[in-house]
Each structure stands twice: as structure tokens, then as C-alpha cells.
Amino acid sequence: MKRISILGSTGSVGTQTLDVISHYPEHYSVEGLSGGYNIDLLTEQVLRFRPKKVSVATKALADQLTAQIPSEIKVFHGEEGLLEIAAGTDADYVVTALVGSQGLRPTLAAIEEGKQIGLANKETLVSAGHLVTELAARRGVKLLPIDSEHSAIFQCLNGESLENIHTITLTASGGSFRDRTREELKDVTVEDALKHPNWSMGAKITIDSATMVNKGLEVIEAHWLFNLSYHQIEVLIHPESIIHSFVEFADYSIIAQLGLPDMRVPIQYALTYPTRMKSPTQRLRLSEIGKLNFREMDYDRFPCLRMAYESGRTGGSMPTVFNAANEVAVERFLRGDIKFLQIEDVISNVLAKHSAVPFPDLQQILEIDHWARQAAVHA
Template sequence: MKKIAIIGSTGSIGTQTLDVVSNHPDQFQVDALAGGSNISLLLEQVKKFNPRIVSVGTAELADEIRPLLPAGTKLYHGQEGLIEVAAGSNADMVVTAVVGSVGLRSTLAAIEAGKQIGLANKETLVTAGHLVMELAAAKGVPILPVDSEHSAVFQCLNGESIREAANITLTASGGSFRDLSRDQLTHVTVEDALKHPNWSMGAKITIDSATMVNKGLEVIEAHWLFGVPYDQIQVLLHPESIVHSYVEFVDGSIIAQLGTPDMRVPIQYALTYPERRPSPGGRLSLAKIGQLHFREMDYARFPCLRLAFECGRIGGTAPTAYNAANEIAVARFLNKEISFLEIESIIEKVLEEHKVVAGPDLEAIEAADAWARVRAGQL
């Protein structure tokens, strides 16, 4: 029985992780859950999975939920709560499913405690990849990717040497506006942006998919996960989201991972690795699909992806500023304070003003993150 802790249990990845757990009740036990502000859903999860430890976003929410929890349940809140769920639980594996850089300290705490990591919080590696990977190596902690693209690359490299990989290609659906020109993006709405053609994801990631920031974050994450230089990472538009990513080797051979666009598959693979289990998802029929389509990435059409490559190559706190500026810009767009195209202009302006710190420690990373958030809110 593998004990699981989930940071971000009420979000898209968190709920799908619990769906996987439900389908294998003899394999997994939920030891700790950290939700945010969705108290009603968190209470449903507590009732079903009976975790020992629960955490919520604020002290006020903790006061609200406390009398509704089963006797003996340990309750925490805020950043302390995330760290307690990550490092203070009896979990063998911590699934970091929270969105944003808020997951960094709890992920580091879980690694320090020797917990296996199921990584869905890409911002952790984007903002502090050097710190996370160095600590994981020192502690002998495996970091198993949950994102479909990184899970695909991880599977393609099974039994292979990364030294023999010529390049890694991450596929991108193109998001809600993949068939629109830049001129047509001028008047798109929040409601339009949230209609992803392939995947069921949370609001923030869905917007990131439309701007291609999500793919930019994944490029930086892939650099750290697989130790591959940016010149060996490519992005290809693939509208069907069937080929999740692939690896080309030095002999010209290509190994790709295919499947339906169902996040439960990579989640389950991370939970059960190195074994595989039957999945609740539907089966892929290439005969029914008939054709798969691919297009070269247009970096003029998707400038946020270009910026991600630039920040990754610069290193230091540049990716931190990129991510923080985007989080604020997306929140402002979702609140209908700015237009869709202003997301990318805010990111670019923040990066132009940011003074990069090379080889930053955690304090420098958090300082850069805080500065970028304030500046992105002002622009």
C-alpha cells in the first residue's frame, strides 16, 4: 500500500490524482491533502479518503473547516500547511499539483524529507531548477514527471541513454486560439480563452496554453528534468494532442509516446512507476483518428514561447521573473482587467526591467518573484 500526499488536491490535477487512487484502492492510501479555498470539495475528499493531515489556504478557512473534520484529523493552513503535508506526513510520495511558484518551498521540504516526488507543479523547476535538482540528487529522491509531455519523454527514455538523444520534441496543441491570427486575438474574451479544444484543465493553465506560456514553462522544466541544453529542445504544433512528445536519437531513430488526451494516464504512471496498471481512460484507436497533423512552431505568432527560451538560456532569476509576471498577468486577464494580448506585453516589459541574479539562492529567487509580481500588477 503506497501512501500518497497531494498538494493542490482540489485542483484539476489533484482531483484526477484522486480519481486514479479511487480506481486502485488496494494500491494507494491518501495520508495528507492540501486544498486551497474550495472547502466544500475538500470536505468531500476528506470524507472519502480519510487523510490524517489536511491543509487549507488561510487561517480563516481553517477556522471554518475545523468543526467539520473527523476527530483526530490534523489541520494546518498557509505555507506552513503545505510544508506539513509535504514533509510531515507519512506519505511515500508527494504529488505537487498546486499551480504556481507557491509549490516551491513545500517541494523542497518533501525532497529534504526523502519523499518521492510526482511533479505536476512545473513552476517549481522553472523558478528554482538548480536548487531542486541538486537537492534531489543529494537526497537520492526520484522526481517523476506528471505533465503529459514530460511523462512522455520520460517513457521514451526508459532503457535509453540521454547522451544518445539528439533532441527532445515537446508537442503543443496550440490552445484555444491556435487557428487565429494575431489580428484576430485583439478582441478575444476570457470565455473564449477557457474553451480548450482537447484538454480539461484549470483556468490558469488553459490560458497559459493559449498564450503558449505553458509550453515555455515546460521547455524550462524539460531542461532541468532531463539535463538537456535548450538547443536540443524543440516544440511542434500538434492539434490532436495524441503524440504527447518524442525523442530523436543520434542514429535517426525516433521514439514517441502516444495516447488519448487524458491526464489520468501520466498521473497513474508516476504513481505506479516502474509498473503499469489498467487505466480508467479510453483506449486510443489510430484507425478511427485516421490522420495526425504537425506544424512548425511560429515564434512570431507565439512570442511568449520565444521569451521562455530566452529566459531559460539566460538562467538565474530570469525564468523566475517570467513565471511570476505571467501569473499576475493571467490573474488580471481572468479578472477582465486587461486584454488577452496584454498578457504577453506585461511579461516582456517585466523582463526588460528585471535585473537578473546569476546562481540565486532561495531568498534571491523569492525576492525576484515578489518584485516581478508587484511590477506586473502595476503595468
């Protein structure tokens, strides 16, 4: 029986994680859930999976939840609540599915307690990759990737030596606007941007997919997960999202991982690793797909991806600033404060104002993150 806590249980990855767990109740118990503001869905999850501890965003929501669930379930709130779900339960495995840099401190807390990590919060490694990987190594904790691209690379590397890697390639669907020119993007709406052609995801990550920020975050995450230099990490547009990523080795052999675009596959693999179990998803039938298409990445068309590479190569605190500025820019776009193409302007302007700190500690990262967010509000 694997005991699991989920940070972000009401989001896209969190709900799909619980769906996977529901198919194997004899293998998993749920120790803790954090659900932010979605009190109705969280209440349903608590009543079904009966965690020992649960957390919400605010004290008012905590009081509301307490009145609706069994009294033996302890209710927490705020950042303290996230830390409790991450590190204060009997879980031996924590799925970090929070959106944005709010996942950093809870993930570090879980690692410090020696809990294995199912990592769906890429911003954690983007903002503080050196701290997270160093602590995980010291505590003997595995960082098991849940992102479909990193899960694909992880699976392709089973039994292989990292020294034999020539390059890895992260595939990108191209997002909601992959077939539009930059001229055609000037007046796109939030509703347009949220129509992802392949994946069912939350609003923030769907916008990030359209700007290609999401792929940039994945590039930086891959650098830390697989200890690769940035020139070894490539990106290729693959509209069908069937090949989730692939590895090219020193002899130019390529191993790829394929499957239908369903997040339950990488989620389940992270939960069951190193074994595999029957999946609740559909089988991939290549004869029905017919053909697969690929396009070279155009960094002029997607400047946010170029900025991500530049931030990663600069290192230190620069990826922290890239991530924080983007989070605020996306919030501003979703509110209607700025247009879609202005997201990249906000990121670029904030990056230009920052001088990278080479090896920031956690307090410096949090301070720089705060500064970048303030700068992005007015950029």
C-alpha cells in the same frame, strides 16, 4: 501500500490523482491533502479518503473544515499548512499539483525529507531548477513527471542513455486560439480563452496554453528534468494531442508516446513507476483518429514561447521573473484588467527591467519573485 500526500487536491490534477487512487485502494493510502479555498470539494475528499492531515488557505476555512470532519484529522492552513502536508506526514510520495510558484517551498521541503515527488507543478523547476535538482540528487529523490509531455519523454527514455539524445520535441495543441491570427486576438474574451479544444484543465493553465507560456514553462522544465541544452528541446504544434511528445536519437530514430488526451494516464504512470497497471481511461484507436497533423512553431505568432526560450538560455533568475510576471498578467486578464495580447506585453516589460542573478539562492529567488510580481501589477 504506497502512502501519498497531494498538494492541490481540489485542482484538476489533484482530483484526477484521487480518481486514479480510487481504482486501486489496496495499493494506496492518502496521508495528506491540501485544498486551498475549495472547502466543499475538500470536505468530500477528506470524508472519502480519510487523510491524517489536511490544509486549507486560511484560518477561517480551517475552522469551518474542522467542524465538518472527524476530530482525529488534523487541520492546518496557509503556507505552514502546505509545508506540513508536504513534509510532515508519513507519506513516502508527494504529488505537487499546486498552481504557480507557491509550490516551490513545499516541494523543496518534501525533497529534504526524502519523499519521492510526482511533479505536476512546473513552476517549481522554472523558478528554482538548480536548487530543486541539486537537492533531489543529494537526497536520492526521484522527480517523476506528471505533465503529459514530460511523462511522454520520460517513458520514451526508458532503457536509453541521455548521451544518445539528438533532440526531444514537446508537442503543443496550440490552445484555444490556435486557428486565429494575431489580429483576431485583439478582443477575445476570458470565456473564449478558457475553451480549450482538447484538455480539461484549470483556468490559469488554460490561459497559459492559449499564450503558449505553458509550453515555454515546459521547455524550461525539460531542460532541468532531462539535463538537456535548449537547442536540443523543440516544440511542434500537434492539434490532436495524441502524440504527447517524442525523442529523436543520434541515429535519427524517433520514439514517441501516444494516447488519448487524458491526464490520468501520466498521473497513474508516475504513481506506479516502474510498473504499469490497467488504466481507468479509454483506449486509443488510431483507425478512429484517421490522421494526425503537425505544424511548425511560429514564434512571431506566439512571442511568449520565444521569451521563455530566451529566459531559459539567460538562466539564473530570469526564468523566475518570466514565471512571476506571467502569473500576475494572467490574473489581471482573468479579472478583466488587461486584454489577452497585453499578457505578453506585461511579461516583456518586466523581463526588460531585470538583470539576471546567475546562481540565486532560495531567499534571492523569493525576493526576485516578489519584485517581479510588483512590477507586473503596473507593467
